[in-house]
């Protein structure tokens with residue numbers, strides 16, 4: 194039998210659990226609503242571990258984690274979904290009390306900045322989706338006033354495959370936390386100079402996954418190349434099996450885009466420190482030249498042009514990709 198991705202990951206030393214060093218940041222930075230089996234302090238340690246990388250934190254964050262049962266078969270969207278969240282349908286396992294408690298925590302979190310009506314609406318959407326067994330990994334923000342848009346929430350559903358060792362949970366956790374640092378989606382950032390910046394979506398998704406992979410490397414005390422090679426290995430298999438295409442679009446936009454950022458970094462066109470401290474993504478600031486139209490084109494045309502140097506010797510971009 195082929196080794197599972199989790200087995201391969203743990204053999205390579207890539208973390209498969211949210212276990213982070215304690216950090217000096219007080220816990221008040223994050224509000225936690227946790228109905229999963231993950232211990233609160235582990236989640237808070239990992240949140241703080243991530244936020245410590247960020248130069249300037251401009252948002253409040255509520256982390257919402259809840260369990261769902263097994264994926265309902267055949268796989269498909271949540272049934273009877275009357276919310277604006279979308280996701281795969283899992284067996285619902287939240288009790289009525291848990292659903293109420295989730296809603297009231299979120300309402301309390303949002304009300305001072307967003308007003309009662311918005312707070313009730315958002316709280317109801319999130320708790321209802323959890324009640325239905327909705328699978329979800331997302332970051333969202335309040336709307337309306339400036340104050341309310343600084344209120345972010347991250348939702349992570351924990352299905353049985355993520356309750357155990359899960360490399361995906363680790364990178365997804367940091368991916369979603371990073372989204373809370375980026376300019377909000379309703380604030381268009383003109384990264385590439387194109388009139389309607391179609392590149393914002395992949396650049397944001399790519400940055401979040403870039404951050405997630407680097408954080409996983411740091412947690413595992415690994416040279417980050419090892420984590421990148423593992424990632425590039427996975428993606429090249431998906432490309433070879435035509436499970437994903439080479440365009441910087443879904444499926445896999447974040448995973449593919451992260452490799453595109455890595456390419457720009459290796460070409461000397463992107464300062465990764467500004468990805469990691471979030472500054473590239475805040476206030477639509479950062480390095481306009483990194484995402485010049487030429488660089489964007491190079492990234493789109495070449496991000497997948499890499500191969501394994503020798504068995505176990507890592508992955509390297511082609512000379513063309515690096516110097517074109």
Ligand SMILES: [Zn+2]
Nearest residue numbers: 372398401447
């Ligand atoms: Zn994302």
